[in-house]
Amino acid sequence: MQFQPMVWMTIFSFVATLIFILWRPRGINEAIPATIGAILVFISGSVTLTDLGIITETISGAAITIIATIVMAIVLESFGFFNWVAEKLAAKAKGSGIRLFWYVNLLCFLMTLFFNNDGSILITTPILVMLLNNMGLKNHQKIPYLLSGGLIATASSAPIGVSNIVNLIALKIVDMSLYMHTAMMFVPATLGLLLLVLLLFLRFKKVLPKTVPTNVRGLTKSSYHPLKPGIQHSSEKDRSKFMRNVLLFVFAVRVSLFVASYFAIPVSVMAVIGSLILLGWRWVYLKIPPTDMLKKTPWYILVFAFSMYVIIYGLNNIGLTDWLIAFMEPMVSGSLLHASVMMGGLLSILSNIFNNHPALMVGTLTLTHMGLDTLTLKVSYLANVIGSDMGSLLLPMGTLATLMWMHIVRKGKIMITWWEYVKITFVVIPPATLFTLVVLYYWVSSLFGGALQ
Numbered sequence: 380m381q382f383q384p385m386v387w388m389t390i391f392s393f394v395a396t397l398i399f400i401l402w403r404p405r406g407i408n409e410a411i412p413a414t415i416g417a418i419l420v421f422i423s424g425s426v427t428l429t430d431l432g433i434i435t436e437t438i439s440g441a442a443i444t445i446i447a448t449i450v451m452a453i454v455l456e457s458f459g460f461f462n463w464v465a466e467k468l469a470a471k472a473k474g475s476g477i478r479l480f481w482y483v484n485l486l487c488f489l490m491t492l493f494f495n496n497d498g499s500i501l502i503t504t505p506i507l508v509m510l511l512n513n514m515g516l517k518n519h520q521k522i523p524y525l526l527s528g529g530l531i532a533t534a535s536s537a538p539i540g541v542s543n544i545v546n547l548i549a550l551k552i553v554d555m556s557l558y559m560h561t562a563m564m565f566v567p568a569t570l571g572l573l574l575l576v577l578l579l580f581l582r583f584k585k586v587l588p589k590t591v592p593t594n595v596r597g598l599t600k601s602s603y604h605p606l607k608p609g610i611q612h613s614s615e616k617d618r619s620k621f622m623r624n625v626l627l628f629v630f631a632v633r634v635s636l637f638v639a640s641y642f643a644i645p646v647s648v649m650a651v652i653g654s655l656i657l658l659g660w661r662w663v664y665l666k667i668p669p670t671d672m673l674k675k676t677p678w679y680i681l682v683f684a685f686s687m688y689v690i691i692y693g694l695n696n697i698g699l700t701d702w703l704i705a706f707m708e709p710m711v712s713g714s715l716l717h718a719s720v721m722m723g724g725l726l727s728i729l730s731n732i733f734n735n736h737p738a739l740m741v742g743t744l745t746l747t748h749m750g751l752d753t754l755t756l757k758v759s760y761l762a763n764v765i766g767s768d769m770g771s772l773l774l775p776m777g778t779l780a781t782l783m784w785m786h787i788v789r790k791g792k793i794m795i796t797w798w799e800y801v802k803i804t805f806v807v808i809p810p811a812t813l814f815t816l817v818v819l820y821y822w823v824s825s826l827f828g829g830a831l832q
Contacts, residue, residue: 727770
């Protein structure tokens with residue numbers, strides 16, 4: 380890597396962008412520093428107009444899929460679906476604080492699978508804050524539910540690639556289908572999540588309240604809309620039936636993404652169709668036209684993803700990939716187990732230092748330039764995903780989802796310090812991540828080794 384003005388400017392843009400994204404002075408949106416950084420990288424000359432075209436093609440499908448998924452989440456919120464789920468959660472706990480712990484984590488896992496990690500954090504965290512506050516729990520009793528839920532919601536983007544925009548972009552880079560990603564990753568990542576939640580339970584067992592209130596009301600009144608125009612009140616049976624139908628539709632859309640991937644149909648097409656149908660459903664039942672999506676949809680995600688990839692692409696063009704290849708090649712040589720553990724460990728470290736978005740993009744780009752055989756490339760890539768989705772949770776700044784989670788929790792007047800966070804994560808994240816990486820090796824090599832060689 381020759382340190383010419385172009386190189387220095389690209390490196391400076393990358394470092395400055397990360398600092399401002401993590402710092403977020405005056406609460407600025409993370410897309411703003413990312414955009415400024417991308418402009419500086421383009422001005423430096425390390426990224427050309429041709430590169431911008433390649434970048435657009437790489438991220439467009441992933442960005443459209445994530446936006447369509449978020450639109451579905453916004454529609455469900457207008458139905459009062461998530462608050463209805465919170466009331467059901469309290470009822471299912473049957474007064475047991477321990478049972479509530481397991482249901483909270485199951486909810487966060489499913490929300491990420493049905494939507495995405497950022498959406499899961501933005502949806503479930505405010506509802507859990509409201510639920511726990513209405514239950515009258517003390518601050519230290521709320522932390523186990525919120526912290527474990529936040530960690531599980533973020534880490535649950537590993538089992539299926541569609542739950543995280545950076546995972547989808549990385550899939551495009553390594554030319555791997557969503558179907559194959561899930562076939563190779565779902566079992567190892569899910570087993571890793573089970574171990575993680577078990578470790579969290581053992582860590583929090585003494586703090587969890589033995590009993591919690593069973594009759595928590597008021598969560599759906601402010602957000603629930605009548606099922607049909609002119610009907611001001613619906614029976615609980617009708618409401619439950621409607622919500623189940625909505626959930627079944629969302630599940631069908633999610634399944635269609637994997638079917639599309641299997642038949643080489645663009646995943647983004649099915650995601651858009653699903654969101655349009657749900658928007659139409661809401662228009663018919665609630666008389667709410669789709670135009671509100673123009674304001675409610677977080678379009679900045681598109682700008683953020685594009686800008687970050689421009690910066691990473693600039694680093695790649697100035698020679699970062701060549702340096703990383705020399706550093707990483709010994710890690711993937713030898714055995715697949717060695718490749719899985721070492722690459723996952725490296726991405727965990729990079730994610731906690733630089734944030735998981737740029738870490739996974741850099742790691743994935745580097746893998747594609749190493750001339751690896753198909754099986755080693757896929758295992759190394761999946762290990763990268765585990766490191767960036769689970770290993771990144773050691774520090775709050777490891778993922779944007781965790782930073783958003785901490786902000787929402789504090790806004791709800793529940794205090795969780797960095798020390799309280801890391802004294803939990805440093806105990807549970809390393810063993811869960813290592814376990815998942817080892818299981819990944821055994822799962823992939825035993826079931827897919829012959830087919831991929």
